[in-house]
Amino acid sequence: MSRPRLINREEASSPPTPERELLVRLHDLMVKTRVLEERLIQMYKQGHGYFWIGGPGEEAFNVPLGMLMKKGQGLDYDYLHAHYRQSGTLLALGEEPIGALRQMKNTASDPYSGGRNFAGHFSKREWNIAPVSSPIEVQYSIAPGTAMAQKRHGGDGITIVTGGDAGTAEGDFATCLVWSSRPANPLPILIIVTNNKWGISTTADGQHGETRIADRGRAFNIRSKTINGNDPLESYRELKEAMDYVRKERKPFLMEALVSRLYGHSSASGANFVANEVDCVKEFEAKLEKEGVLTREQMDALRNRYSEDLATAARLVRDEPQPAPESIWNHIYAEKK
Amino acid sequence: MANMAQAIRMALHYAEENLGVMDIYGEDVGPPLGGVFTATQGLKTAWNSPLDERGIIGTAIGLAMAGQRPVAEIQFADYIFNTIDLLKIAGNTLWSSNGDWNLPMVVKTPVGSGIRGSLYHSHSFDATATHIPGWKIVIPSNPLDAYGLMLAACQELNPVMFLEPKALLRVKGEERIPGEPDDDKQLSKMIDAPLGDRSAWKPQWPSLERYEVPIGKGKVVREGTQVTVVSYGRTLPLCAKAADTLREQGVSAEIIDLRTLWPYDWELIKGSIEKTGRVLFVNEDTEVTNFGEHLVRRTVDELFYKLLAPPRLLAGKFVPGIGLADSLEMASVPQLNDITEALRKLASEEP
Numbered sequence: 001m002s003r004p005r006l007i008n009r010e011e012a013s014s015p016p017t018p019e020r021e022l023l024v025r026l027h028d029l030m031v032k033t034r035v036l037e038e039r040l041i042q043m044y045k046q047g048h049g050y051f052w053i054g055g056p057g058e059e060a061f062n063v064p065l066g067m068l069m070k071k072g073q074g075l076d077y078d079y080l081h082a083h084y085r086q087s088g089t090l091l092a093l094g095e096e097p098i099g100a101l102r103q104m105k106n107t108a109s110d111p112y113s114g115g116r117n118f119a120g121h122f123s124k125r126e127w128n129i130a131p132v133s134s135p136i137e138v139q140y141s142i143a144p145g146t147a148m149a150q151k152r153h154g155g156d157g158i159t160i161v162t163g164g165d166a167g168t169a170e171g172d173f174a175t176c177l178v179w180s181s182r183p184a185n186p187l188p189i190l191i192i193v194t195n196n197k198w199g200i201s202t203t204a205d206g207q208h209g210e211t212r213i214a215d216r217g218r219a220f221n222i223r224s225k226t227i228n229g230n231d232p233l234e235s236y237r238e239l240k241e242a243m244d245y246v247r248k249e250r251k252p253f254l255m256e257a258l259v260s261r262l263y264g265h266s267s268a269s270g271a272n273f274v275a276n277e278v279d280c281v282k283e284f285e286a287k288l289e290k291e292g293v294l295t296r297e298q299m300d301a302l303r304n305r306y307s308e309d310l311a312t313a314a315r316l317v318r319d320e321p322q323p324a325p326e327s328i329w330n331h332i333y334a335e336k337k
Numbered sequence: 338m339a340n341m342a343q344a345i346r347m348a349l350h351y352a353e354e355n356l357g358v359m360d361i362y363g364e365d366v367g368p369p370l371g372g373v374f375t376a377t378q379g380l381k382t383a384w385n386s387p388l389d390e391r392g393i394i395g396t397a398i399g400l401a402m403a404g405q406r407p408v409a410e411i412q413f414a415d416y417i418f419n420t421i422d423l424l425k426i427a428g429n430t431l432w433s434s435n436g437d438w439n440l441p442m443v444v445k446t447p448v449g450s451g452i453r454g455s456l457y458h459s460h461s462f463d464a465t466a467t468h469i470p471g472w473k474i475v476i477p478s479n480p481l482d483a484y485g486l487m488l489a490a491c492q493e494l495n496p497v498m499f500l501e502p503k504a505l506l507r508v509k510g511e512e513r514i515p516g517e518p519d520d521d522k523q524l525s526k527m528i529d530a531p532l533g534d535r536s537a538w539k540p541q542w543p544s545l546e547r548y549e550v551p552i553g554k555g556k557v558v559r560e561g562t563q564v565t566v567v568s569y570g571r572t573l574p575l576c577a578k579a580a581d582t583l584r585e586q587g588v589s590a591e592i593i594d595l596r597t598l599w600p601y602d603w604e605l606i607k608g609s610i611e612k613t614g615r616v617l618f619v620n621e622d623t624e625v626t627n628f629g630e631h632l633v634r635r636t637v638d639e640l641f642y643k644l645l646a647p648p649r650l651l652a653g654k655f656v657p658g659i660g661l662a663d664s665l666e667m668a669s670v671p672q673l674n675d676i677t678e679a680l681r682k683l684a685s686e687e688p
Contacts, residue, residue, distance in 0.1 A: 075403060114435030123434040130402055131434045135422050141391050142426075145399015145407075152359070159399075175392040182387070331432050332471055334439035334494040 023293050025067070026232040027284060028302065030059040033088040034281050035306040036097045039314060040104050040119055041263060041271045048318060049104040052267040054120045055085030057260035058194055060280035061229035064236035065192075066092025068243055069160065071127050075153040079128040079146040081139035081161040084120040085194065086132070093127060098313040107320040108327070115323040137167035140176035140191070147180065147187035156247040162192040165256075166199025166207050168216070180252035181220040188250040190242055191222070194229060196261040201269065217254035229257030230280040338510040339517050339524055344480035345376040345445070345501065346528060347514060348487035349408060351545045353382045356491045360400055362386045363393055363410030369535045373412055374447060374506045378530045379540030394420040394444065398427050401440035406491060411446040413454075414462040414500070421465070427496045428471025443490045443497045448476070449571045449621055450670045451504020456658035458503075459666070461622035463570070466498050467598050467631070473552050474598040476500040478573035480510035482596055485550030493552065500598075502570035515546035555602035557609070561591035564684045565609040567632060568619040569595040572671055576619055579677040588684045598628060603635070610636060614645035615683050621670040624652035646686035651679045 037056040044052040055062055066089035070078045082089065087100060099111040100122075106115040112123045112131075123131035130142065143161035150157050161176065173193075180187045193213050197204040210216060217224030223245065227238045235257065242253045260277040264270055288294045339347065352358040359382050363372075367385040371378030386393050390411055397409035411417040417424075424444075431439045450459040466474045473495055477483035483501070490497040509521070518524050527541040558573070559580045568576045573594050580590040591609050595601055610616045616636055618629035629650040636648040653659075653670045660666065 079403070081399075110435075112435070113433055116435060117433050121433075123437055125434070125437045131430055131438055133426055133429075133433065135426070138395065138423060138426060141395025141423060142399045142402070143395075144392070145396035145401070146403040147399070148360070148396060149400055149403030149405050171391060172395065175389055175395060178387050178389060179392050179396060331434075331436035333473075334431055334436070336494060 020293055022236070023233075023288060026063055026236065027288060027294065027299070029063040029067070029088065029092045030232065030281050030284065031299070031303050032097065032306050033059045033063060033091050035303060035310055036087055036091065036100055037263070039310040040100060041267070043101065043104050043314060044267050044271060048314070049106070049119060051118050052104065052271055053084045053118060053265070054263075055087050057196065057262035057277065057280065058085050058229065059088045060232040060284065061194060061235045061257045061259055062086055062088030063092045064232055064239050065089045065160070067236070068239050069093060070157060073126050073128060075150050076155045076157045077128050078157055079130060079143070079150070079159045081130045081143040081146070081159070082122065082132050083139065083163045083167075084118070084132050084134070085164070086122065086162060087120060090122050090129070095124070097310060098317065101310070101313055101317045102320065105317045105320070106322060107317060108323040109320050114327070137163050137170035137172040139163060140172040143189060144176060144179035144187055147189040148185070151185065151187055151250055158243065158246045159187070159189045160192065161189065162194060164199070165193055165195035165197065165204060165213055166202065168193055168213055169207055177216060177220045177222065177254070181222050186251045188246050189252045190246050191252060191254045193254075193256045194259045195256055196259050198261055198265065200265045212256060214254055214256040222252045222254045224254035224256070226256040226258065229259040230278045230283065232280065232284055338512070338521065339480050339514055340507050340509045341477065341480045341483045341501070342374050342376045342506045343524065343528060344484040344510065344514055345487055346378060346380065347517070347543070347545055348484045349377065349380050350542050351488060351547070352408070352491040353380060355547070356406065356488070358382060358406045358408055358491055360384070360405060360407040361410075362407070364388050364412045366410050371530055372410065374501070374503065375529070376501070376506065377410070379528060379538075390416050390420050391423060394423040394427070397442045397444060398423065398430070398440060401442035401496075402438060406441050408443040408445060408491065411444065413458050413460070414446045414448040415457040415460040417446055417462060424469050424472070428469045430471075431495070432471060439494050440496050441494050443493070443499055445499040445501060447501045447503035447506065449502050449504060450659050450666055451502070451571055453661060453663065453666060454503075454659070455661035459659040461620070461653065462500060463598055463620060464622040464627050466500070467628045472496045472498050472599065474498045474500065475552060475596060476502065476570045476598060477596060478502065478505060478570055478594050479512070481512040481514055481548075482550050482594070484514045485548050486552070486596065488547065489549045489552050497552070500570065504571045505574070515548045516543050517545070518543055550596065553597050553600045553602060555593050555595045555597070555605045557591060557605070558594050559590060559592040561589040561613070563589045563613055564615040564617065564680060565591045565593065565606070565613045566617045566619060566680060567593045567595055567606055569598065570620065572619045572621055572676065575671070575673045575676050578673060579680050582677060583680060583684070588681060590680055590684065606632070607640065610640050611643050614643060615686065617649045617651060617679055617683050619651045619671055619676055621653045623655045624650060625655045627652045645688055646683055649679060649683055651675060
């Protein structure tokens with residue numbers, strides 16, 4: 001299993017311990033994700049893509065999720081039914097960021113959709129990453145299907161589904177709770193809601209009135225918890241505990257992670273940085289610096305390095321061809337080989 | 338001979354024994370009921386789902402992603418409309434992922450009029466289903482085709498919509514399903530669940546054989562020279578009957594059972610129209626943006642100079658529903674007399 005390359009791993013300023021290694025790894029991937037998203041936004045603004053949507057502000061949660069997933073293809077591995085803010089999870093699984101750039105530029109080389117779908121709409125069957133689709137919350141109706149197959153199969157592979165808080169107003173979220181918790185067949189599924197308190201331009205108080213979204217699990221006897229998704233260590237710890245429970249008990253778990261939305265909903269709302277929400281990368285870096293895990297210089301060097309890498313990748317992608325017009329007829333049906 | 342519900346049941350039994358089907362599910366699909374039309378009685382992998390159509394279609398997509406071969410049922414097509422975006426997703430998953438994820442899944446649902454089902458047990462779905470690319474759509478008009486199409490559907494790599502004309506589900510076939518016993522009563526005794534307590538009942542399945550109707554192949558059910566009729570589902574046997582009546586009056590009609598709506602057998606239709614110069618498309622879905630309109634358009638585009646008369650469509654009236662009263666249902670969707678008259682008129686039409 002390939003692991004993401006870690007720039008600050010070897011040149012640590014304090015001695016390597018498992019705890020330190022985790023912090024460095026979390027930081028590395030969070031920065032890499034942020035730089036990727038900022039590069040995608042820049043590409044959009046420079047006219048190298050039609051639309052941007054992504055997950056800056058969710059790195060502290062999405063990165064640990066990817067680190068903890070059991071990566072592979074088929075029932076023995078974890079399935080991910082994600083929404084469109086999941087780049088941190090993909091990078092943590094070891095995905096090369098250039099693929100996201102290709103999708104932004106809708107090139108034929110786009111590994112997720114061949115130039116057919118928006119940025120952030122990942123798909124990778126080799127790792128059980130179900131295709132992200134734009135309709136809000138449909139993945140919550142689909143996910144219990146893979147979980148059912150895994151329940152029957154046995155083993156410790158689980159299904160993970162993610163979506164936003166505003167989307168929980170859709171019936172598909174209720175579908176997920178109902179189908180996951182039937183006493184006749186409870187499912188090994190981790191149901192995640194990243195709560196950024198927004199639905200495009202509508203605030204949470206115009207969307208839903210439950211005290212905590214996680215409370216909705218209670219009515220179904222689904223173990224549930226609300227966590228601070230802006231804290232990578234808390235996210236890592238809580239996700240690990242929840243995933244261990246789902247893996248072992250083969251029962252559902254509902255996790256609500258409070259996160260930020262740092263560049264608005266999408267390019268449709270301008271994709272400009274918002275200063276009044278918690279920036280998980282900034283907070284984490286302050287902590288790492290204060291605790292002597294990494295120096296400011298090391299962290300700046302890391303960011304510059306990823307920025308350069310992605311600038312190079314963007315230049316490469318810029319010259320790659322778009323899909324051929326006649327390719328619209330490809331892959332309407334699968335054919336027996 | 339088996340009726341269509343029994344044929345589907347036997348096909349699904351064959352599929353769960355031989356084709357890797359592990360989930361046949363939907364509302365009241367499992368024991369004790371075995372489906373509101375009995376089409377899933379006695380099947381070992383049949384189970385009851387929550388009363389949630391979006392969950393049924395959504396989980397079928399998920400099961401297919403996980404490499405299973407689900408057969409999911411929507412109890413009546415009237416209740417499938419709140420799943421349209423999920424049906425769209427099932428149809429675009431392979432395409433949107435540029436060939437990465439295919440979905441081997443079957444959705445079966447009873448369609449159309451014929452049981453005095455009023456507004457919400459009479460809907461057709463062929464016009465809507467054929468607006469959703471990425472699916473294969475089949476609709477049998479007799480038990481043997483139902484058996485053969487279901488076996489083909491359960492081996493597909495792609496989503497298949499299996500439309501069951503509910504008026505025909507209890508109609509016995511004229512051709513034997515391979516393996517079906519000679520005696521109808523014996524078949525019923527073997528595979529129909531008893532009334533009352535069924536908890537100890539187990540079906541005795543006949544030793545069924547593999548028989549497939551290839552998806553995409555229509556069938557000429559009456560040969561003729563003067564006019565072509567293309568139909569499917571409930572109206573198909575009516576078209577055949579109309580042709581038989583008119584034959585006695587000197588009108589020779591060729592009747593095509595389309596069987597698959599997508600991808601459909603254009604070669605068969607084209608060959609027949611080239612021969613007859615006249616065509617009537619018959620189905621019972623509402624006539625505006627009807628699938629038959631597409632066939633009319635293609636006929637005009639490709640066969641205009643072969644035509645002796647304008648291509649015609651006989652379909653359901655564009656009204657909000659099918660009313661309960663017999664008079665209302667009869668007036669809303671094509672009946673035998675409507676088809677016979679439309680055929681007679683077209684056959685005598687001259688340029």
